[in-house]
Amino acid sequence: MSTLAAPSPAPARGRVRSAGLTGTPSLLRLAVRRDRVLVPVSAVALAGFVAMSAEATFTLFPDLASAQESMAPTLANPALVAMYGPISSLGIDSIATFKSILLGGVFLAMLAYVVVRRHTRTEEEAGRLELLGAGVVGRRAALGAAVLLGTGAVVLTVVLTVLWSIAVGLDAAGSVALGVSWLVMGLSWVGVTAVAAQLTSSARGTAGWSLGALAVAFLVRAVGDTAADDSPARFLTWLSPLGWGVKVSPFGANRYWVVVLGLVLYAVLVAVAFALLERRDLGAGVLPSRAGRERSDIRSAAGLTLRLARGMLVGWVVAYVVLGVVLGSIAGSITSFVDSPQVEDMLRAMGGDAGTITDIYFASELHFAAVAAAALAIAVVTRMHTEETTTRAEALLATPVRRTTWAVGHLALAVVASAGVMVVGALVAGLVHGSAEGDVGGIVVRLVGAALSTLPAVWVTLGVAMLLYGLWPRFTGLAWAALITFLLLGEFGDLLDLPAWLVDLSPFAHLPALPGGSVQWLPLAVLALVALALAVLGVGALRRRDLG
Known part of the structure; x- marks a missing residue:
């Protein structure tokens, strides 16, 4: 005579939600191991880009007073502002980091994109997440590990940059503001890429959404920064996370409070990414894939x-x-x-x-x-x-x-x-x-x-x-x-x-x-x-x- 086991009681709602992150520490350790070269080398290189540029400027310009007045018209050139953003001030520290603040922030955003995409959509497209998901790994674990590693890469780069900048002689307060500027831009693209990885069903699609958003943000900021002082278009700078980074104004106004905007956007985007994850199947995206042609014209x-x-x-x-x-x-x-x-x-x-x-x-x-x-x-x-x-x-x-x-x-x-x-x-x-x-x-x-x-x-x-x-x-x-x-x-x-x-x-x-x-x-x-x-x-x- 056989007996039936009584069904186990349903787990509490809070435990169900937390179970979705089961295995996140293990996946994070795996991701760190796989990126043990990429992340540290990129962080050191970006920090060195700022510090070495500044040190070279100090070597060439021991006394910049005679050059500041003549450089001002060129530094205000709209084309230059569109490319590198407005200069914070005509001080030696600001001139030494003029090219590296915005461009470095863009590079950091690209690092965040590479890390998050690699451990979400790329792993899913390759079929490895399906294998991992067959074990004791929650549905949200891969995205959680990717976001944590992307966040860690951004924070590591920012910390190294601030310390190295101070070490070469840049103003400490301005160096911290530079770190805040990069933190805003980098964390924003951790969130943007996390969302992009849920929208599409391929790594290429994720790249298109994330890098496309980066290009749009750069363009919107450029239009806002180059508009006339009394033009309503100046407000466009505040609609772009890259514009927020520029508005920190390192070695100038040093607006540390702008970091709040970046942290809020980061939190909102990560929350949206997790919500979208629950609304799609493994291997698919929230947005439908475009149907291909019946016959291809590719011959080689x-x-x-x-x-x-x-x-x-x-x-x-x-x-x-x-x-x-x-x-x-x-x-x-x-x-x-x-x-x-x-x-x-x-x-x-x-x-x-x-x-x-x-x-x-x-x-x-x-x-x-x-x-x-x-x-x-x-x-x-x-x-x-x-x-x-x-x-x-x-x-x-x-x-x-x-x-x-x-x-x-x-x-x-x-x-x-x-x-x-x-x-x-x-x-x-x-x-x-x-x-x-x-x-x-x-x-x-x-x-x-x-x-x-x-x-x-x-x-x-x-x-x-x-x-x-x-x-x-x-x-x-x-x-x-x-x-x-x-x-x-x-x-x-x-x-x-x-x-x-x-x-x-x-x-x-x-x-x-x-x-x-x-x-x-x-x-x-x-x-x-x-x-x-x-x-x-x-x-x-x-x-x-x-x-x-």
């Missing part, structure tokens, strides 16, 4: 690679068009403050000692644009690792497509894309500046040539990414750390009197000072050969290892 692996990357490429082209407009607009006012020998020394130290002051300005800015183009190239190559971990590469390579063809397709797209955005940016800058100077053709040719001269250094970073993916796919993310290291050594190595052998490790340290200088073909040829060798070694290693 390279065509598939281009189709998958086209949204990202369009965004980068638009960004470089805007960058070209900004650079071309600012160029006309560069000569307005060269009466200060300190400012001229700074520009010559950063852009080379060749040509007019406008040429040196373009050389400096094009080198920074080349670093961004290298980031695009790395993003294209590292997509191969994503395709592999999600098993889509395995399905593709089960067809007659060979690994070499697949890898070369990504490399070719990265080469063309990086060259394309550099040419677009230089072309637009040449058109804008050439129209003002009455020499469109001549200036366009010189700037496009200068942009092309930076490509060998860009392709070296591309080769590093390919080599890492081919040999050690788990460490593909170190390509980003290599790029940041190259940037710091190439742009600030000479200013900080670092050893020559150390500076020479950066491919960007060997670029010619164009458009004002002369072309040295040997260093460019060597860089191109190094890039080719790295790429060939990476493809060869990919052919010989097991996928997955």
